Amino acid sequence: MKQASCGVDFGTSNSSIALAQGGQVRLVPVEQDSVTIPSAIFFLKKETLVGRAAVQRFLQREDGRFMRSLKRVLGTPLMNTGTLVNGRSMTFATIIGTFLAHLKARADAETGHPVEEVVMGRPVHFVDGNPAADAQAEKELRQIAESVGFRHISFQFEPIAAAFAHEQRVSGEKLALVVDLGGGTSDFTVIRLSAANAAKADRSSDILANTGVRIGGNDFDKNLSLAEVMPELGYRSTYGDKRIEVPLRPFHDLSEWSKVNFLYTLKTISQTRQMWYQSHDKIRFGRLLKVLEQESGHVLLAATEDAKIALTEDESYPIPLNFLEEGLTIPAGRSHFEDAIREDVAQITASATACLLQAGVSAADIELVILTGGSTEVPLIQSEFRKLFPGAAIADENKLSSVGLGLAYDSHNKFGR
Known part of the structure; x- marks a missing residue:
C-alpha cells in the first residue's frame, strides 16, 4: 500500500484528520462514521473516552474528569502546572497527547501502517499580542505530535488550509478572503486561488496577508x-x-x-x-x-x-x-x-478589515469569501460579512472539515504523498 501523509486539524471545539495517499485526499472517520470529533476527553476511573462518547458519558453524570477546549491551554502557564485527574497529577501535554493519539490511531488503521508525516493546523495567533507565548504554543504542539509518533511535522495556518480545500473547486483565478471562526480563535487570510497553482509546494507568493484574534465560539x-x-x-x-x-x-x-x-x-x-x-x-x-x-x-x-x-x-x-x-x-x-456578543463581533470584523489593509486590497477587490468554522453560522456573523462584502460570492460548505482537508492537500504538496 502506498505511503501516506496527513493533515491534523486539532480544534478548540472539533477536530479532524485527513489523509493524502497516492495523490488522493480523504477525511478519516474518527468516531464511528463521523469525520469530525468534538475535542473532548473524559477520564473515568478505569477508562478514557474521547469525542461524543466522552460527552455522552459525562452528561450521564458518571464520576470522572471531563475536559474541553484544551487547545486554549497551549502557550499558557497551565501547560507547566498541569492538573489533577481523578486524584493524580497529569500534564496537559499528556492530556492533549491522549486525544491526538486517538486521531493518529484512526489514520494508521485506515492506511495499515504508521503515518509519520503531518501538517498540523494552527491559528494565526495562539495568544494575542505575545509572540513568545505564540512560539511556545507551537513548540508545545510540535512536541506533543512527536510524542504520539509523528516524525516529520510541518505547520500551516488554519485559514490558509481552508483556502486550499476550497481551491479544488475554483475555476480561473479568484482573490479570496478566508474567514475561519473556530471555538477559540478567529483567523483571516487574503489569498489568490487558482486550480493552476493548487499543486505548488510554495504558495507564499499567493498569500497576501494573515491576521487573527483570540475570540471564537x-x-x-x-x-x-x-x-x-x-x-x-x-x-x-x-x-x-x-x-x-x-x-x-x-x-x-x-x-x-x-x-x-x-x-x-x-x-x-x-x-x-x-x-x-x-x-x-x-x-x-x-x-x-x-x-x-x-x-x-x-x-x-x-x-x-x-x-x-x-x-x-x-x-x-x-x-x-x-x-x-x-x-x-x-x-x-x-x-x-x-447584544452580548456584539463587541466580540466588532473585534472579529476589525481583524478581517486589518487583513485587507495588510494585503493592500479593498473589500470590493474580494471576489470570494470562504466561511469556515462552526461560529460562522451565527446569524450576526453572517449578516456582518455579507454587509462587508456585498459583491463577493460566499462559500460556506464543509464548515467543520475544510481545514482538515486543506491540511492534507498541503501535506501532499509538501511530502509528495
Missing part, C-alpha cells in the same frame, strides 16, 4: 452565559451587612470551557457556602453553590452552547436546567445573544 458561549444564565445563579447579587457584590470570577470561570474544572476546590466551595449564608438572594446564589458541589459546570455550559446553536435558527430558546431544579428553564432570545 467559546467566547460567544461565555457571553451568552453571563448575559442570560449567570444572573439566575446570583451573578452580581450582594451579600452581608454592607451589601457587597459577590465575587465575579467564579461566574466568569464557570462560563469558560477551559476554566470550569478549576472551580471544584474545597476553598472555592467553602467560600461560596459562607457567602450563601449571608446572601440577599439565597435561591439564585444557592444554584451556584449547587453547581460547584455537584461539579455540574460543564453540564450548565453545554446547555448554554445548545442555546447558542438553537438561536442560529430560532428567535428564542428556553434553556432547560432540570439538573438544578425541576422545571427550571431560562428564556434566551437571539436579540439578547447578539
